[in-house]
Amino acid sequence: MTFEERATRADDGVDELLDDASRRAWTADMTVRPFGDAYLVSCEEGTQFVSLTESDCSCDEEGVCIHRRRVAIEINRGRVPPPEARTVDCQGCDREVAASVAGEPPFLCPDCDLAPGDIVVDAQGSPDTPLLVISSPGRPSDVVTVPDDGCTVAEYPGNDDQPPDAPVVECVYPQAVSTERAPRRYVFPVTRLVDPDEADDKVTAGSGGE
Numbered sequence: 308m309t310f311e312e313r314a315t316r317a318d319d320g321v322d323e324l325l326d327d328a329s330r331r332a333w334t335a336d337m338t339v340r341p342f343g344d345a346y347l348v349s350c351e352e353g354t355q356f357v358s359l360t361e362s363d364c365s366c367d368e369e370g371v372c373i374h375r376r377r378v379a380i381e382i383n384r385g386r387v388p389p390p391e392a393r394t395v396d397c398q399g400c401d402r403e404v405a406a407s408v409a410g411e412p413p414f415l416c417p418d419c420d421l422a423p424g425d426i427v428v429d430a431q432g433s434p435d436t437p438l439l440v441i442s443s444p445g446r447p448s449d450v451v452t453v454p455d456d457g458c459t460v461a462e463y464p465g466n467d468d469q470p471p472d473a474p475v476v477e478c479v480y481p482q483a484v485s486t487e488r489a490p491r492r493y494v495f496p497v498t499r500l501v502d503p504d505e506a507d508d509k510v511t512a513g514s515g516g517e
């Protein structure tokens with residue numbers, strides 16, 4: 308089955324509502340991918356860069372070209388997100404997060420996100436001391452107060468290099484957990500916690516250069 312047949316078949320009925328130009332755009336063999344604030348439309352002739360916010364397509368065709376039509380249809384059908392709803396800034400790095408993934412705050416890209424059960428290390432501590440994450444990333448560092456202290460996580464010594472709005476996660480040191488008392492919980496800006504493998508890499512790279 309060709310792509311045209313599949314596309315038409317999947318949207319039987321809806322397809323009849325399209326005018327001829329739109330139907331051609333919809334049934335043409337093209338793939339549409341979000342790209343930054345725009346879209347990439349790939350077809351046999353190559354890949355075009357389509358910006359709906361600037362009503363622009365790299366094919367330079369007069370009027371509304373087939374690529375822009377295709378992007379508009381894909382958005383209308385929910386197959387790609389609309390430009391304004393597509394991305395938000397990750398609160399842990401300068402990457403952008405797909406809005407469909409972000410849903411509700413905190414907005415974190417897959418690399419920055421942590422979940423209960425994850426093992427991490429403190430980027431400012433020993434790379435050999437694992438920390439067990441016990442909460443999902445929550446409120447920003449500058450509104451969470453450090454237990455038994457009174458200052459916010461953002462103000463806490465050692466956190467000055469972290470973004471003040473980095474979401475906070477709770478951790479315990481699994482090596483210090485005993486059955487006799489509840490483990491002490493520590494709060495960290497998510498940006499200060501790294502994958503143990505990455506920490507190893509850094510240590511290796513550092514010692515290798517000496």
Ligand SMILES: [Zn+2]
Nearest residue numbers: 364366372374
């Ligand atoms: Zn075009």
Ligand SMILES: [Zn+2]
Nearest residue numbers: 397400416419
């Ligand atoms: Zn990130």
